[in-house]
Amino acid sequence: MIFNRLRLLWVGMLFASVMAVAAEPARDALLDQRFAELKEAEDEVTARGIEQEIWKLWMISGNPEIDELMRQAMEARRWGDYAKALALLDQVTGIDPEYAEAWNQRATIHFLRDDYEQALAEVARTLELEPRHFGALAGRGVIRLHQGRSALAIQNIKAAMDYHPFLRERHLVPPRFLEQPAESR
Numbered sequence: 001m002i003f004n005r006l007r008l009l010w011v012g013m014l015f016a017s018v019m020a021v022a023a024e025p026a027r028d029a030l031l032d033q034r035f036a037e038l039k040e041a042e043d044e045v046t047a048r049g050i051e052q053e054i055w056k057l058w059m060i061s062g063n064p065e066i067d068e069l070m071r072q073a074m075e076a077r078r079w080g081d082y083a084k085a086l087a088l089l090d091q092v093t094g095i096d097p098e099y100a101e102a103w104n105q106r107a108t109i110h111f112l113r114d115d116y117e118q119a120l121a122e123v124a125r126t127l128e129l130e131p132r133h134f135g136a137l138a139g140r141g142v143i144r145l146h147q148g149r150s151a152l153a154i155q156n157i158k159a160a161m162d163y164h165p166f167l168r169e170r171h172l173v174p175p176r177f178l179e180q181p182a183e184s185r
Contacts, residue, residue: 027060030057047166065095066096082113089102104136107139141160145172157173
């Protein structure tokens with residue numbers, strides 16, 4: 001009886017792993033579709049709805065263990081327990097170093113701790129894994145503003161607007177700069 005339960009548990013874990021791997025291409029295709037819709041959004045309300053769908057997709061890793069650790073990390077961050085949140089995110093990046101949203105959340109926590117250089121390093125890793133991450137691009141712009149580097153901030157926010165034309169942070173860019181193309185980051 002114990003052997004049968006263990007075997008069922010093992011089969012269940014194997015099935016979950018296979019489903020997670022199989023779900024990744026579907027998730028990526030859905031992200032591609034949502035990004036195309038976001039770029040073509042005609043108004044801010046529509047864009048906000050699509051943005052929320054993208055954030056939800058980013059928060060789903062396809063691995064139940066990682067998803068639970070991410071949930072716990074977000075809860076710890078919400079309560080201001082940044083050390084705990086970082087420890088949980090360390091576990092996530094240890095399990096899957098290719099999961100972009102874990103790196104983005106690490107960047108957010110470092111920003112909240114006023115550790116801008118570490119936040120920028122985490123943003124860079126996020127963007128290596130998900131170059132369209134408008135949250136990371138905009139976050140890098142906000143960090144640059146805090147550092148007094150407004151020209152870089154404008155470039156970063158405009159780069160984020162290439163993916164999300166109704167980005168909240170767009171109001172940080174003076175209107176005269178909005179018509180100029182984003183330059184190197």
